[in-house]
Amino acid sequence: MDAGLIFYGSAIFLMVMGVFIAITGRHLIKILLGIDVFDTGLNLLIVSFGYINGGTAPIFSKYPNIFKNVVDPVPQALVLTAIVIGVAEMAMGLAIVMQIKEKFGTCNIAKLKELKW
Amino acid sequence: MIRRLIALLVSLYLGYILYSFVYVHFPFGERPLRGVAAHYVENGIKEEGATNIVTSIVTLYRGFDTLGEVTVLFLAATGLGLILAGMKREEEEKPEPTLIMETVTKHLFPLVLLFGSYIFIHGHLTPGGGFPAGVVIATGYFMMFIAQRSFTPSEYLLSATESFAGTLYVIVGLLGLALAFSFLDNVMPLGIPNRVFSAGIIPVIYIIIGFKVGSEMTGILLHLKEA
Structure with missing residues (x-):
């Protein structure tokens, strides 16, 4: 079993799981959790793209002797952004769910019939 | 039942498409380091002075992105306050926290804050930086919310810290524009790599981000707790 199968496979497994939870879940918080799991899988996938065989983390702790074989730092920097955006999105989503719960008394999307709020 | 089966098939098919695409176009680990990434790795320390290349990408090369x-994050915190404004939860009796919980969190809280500050001060040397440090600090506050009944940080102080840090971040960026003709440029001396006082404005920016993210996340948790 090669490393690519493990890394890509687990990231995509998380994404598949997230999509499945988000489209079958009936509870709003469950849907949000599905989106969050999807987000995590996507972040792992982007970090896996940056891997280079034999590479280490792009931190040169012994400065003058630079080790040339490091992994790609750009996807890691992008994922740092994506994680923060994910947190912001989750916070907003949870706030909206709290308002829906207060207004309709339920979080079950099958019982939220009105289109107009 | 049949709906769940269809959903499972659809998501598995999605995963299959993604996997085959990814596997063909990005073979794992066989991509050479090229383009901007190679430039960052080779010249990052010379140009910006930080031994952690990811940090110098986040704060300087793509500093505008980070701003x-x-x-x-600020918009999310504000929007959360706006959405939850006026929501008042009816008082329900909560169980009193136990003595062990109360004592342990009281003594753990300063250590958590210290650890958070350690992470954001050493952001240019070790993994970490302002964002994780802010979350660590907010976790410390969250622990206190849960375990201590009487603990409520002042909301005014939180938003004052947040606004002050945000303004300071923009001012540091404008300083680069004024002195080096480029927004968020490194205007301070780079120093010797691997020292705490090195890498120019990277520690300054990360300290600002640490304060900002910490106060913002604490504010979000406070809003969610009180609503």
Whole structure:
């Protein structure tokens, strides 16, 4: 079993799981959790793209002797952004769910019939 | 039942498409380091002085992006306050926290804050930086919310810290524009790599981000707790 199968496979497994939870879940918080799991899988996938065989983390702790074989730092920097955006999105989503719960008394999307709020 | 089966098939098919695409176009680990990434790795220390290349990408090479990210977080915190404004939860009796919980959190809280500050001060040397440090600090506050009944940080102080840090971030960026003709440029001396006082404005920016993210996340948790 090669490393690519493990890394890509687990990231995509998380994404598949997230999509499945988000489209079958009936509870709003469950849907949000599905989106969050999807987000995590996507972040792992982007970090896996940056891997280079034999590479280490792009931190040169012994400065003058630079080790040339490091992994790609750009996807890691992008994922740092994506994680923060994910947190912001989750916070907003949870706030909206709290308002829906207060207004309709339920979080079950099958019982939220009105289109107009 | 049949709906779940269809959903499972659809998501598995999605995963299959993604996997085959990814596997063909990005063979794992066989991509050479090229383009901007190679430039960052080779010249990052010379140009910006930080031994952690990811940090110098986040704060300087793509510093504008990070400013936007901080703005998004600020918007989320503001929007959360706006959505939850006026929501009052009816008082329900909560169980009193136990003595062990109360004592442990009281003594653990300063250590958590210290650890958070350690992470954001050493952001240019070790993994970490302002964002994880802010979350660590907010976790410390969250622990106190849960375990201590009487603990409520002043909301005014939180938003004052947040606004002050945000303004300071923009001022540091404008300083680069004034002195080096480029927004968020490194205007301070680079120093010797691997020292705490090195890498120019990277520690300054990360300290600002640490304060900002910490106060913002604490504010979000406070809003969610009180609503």
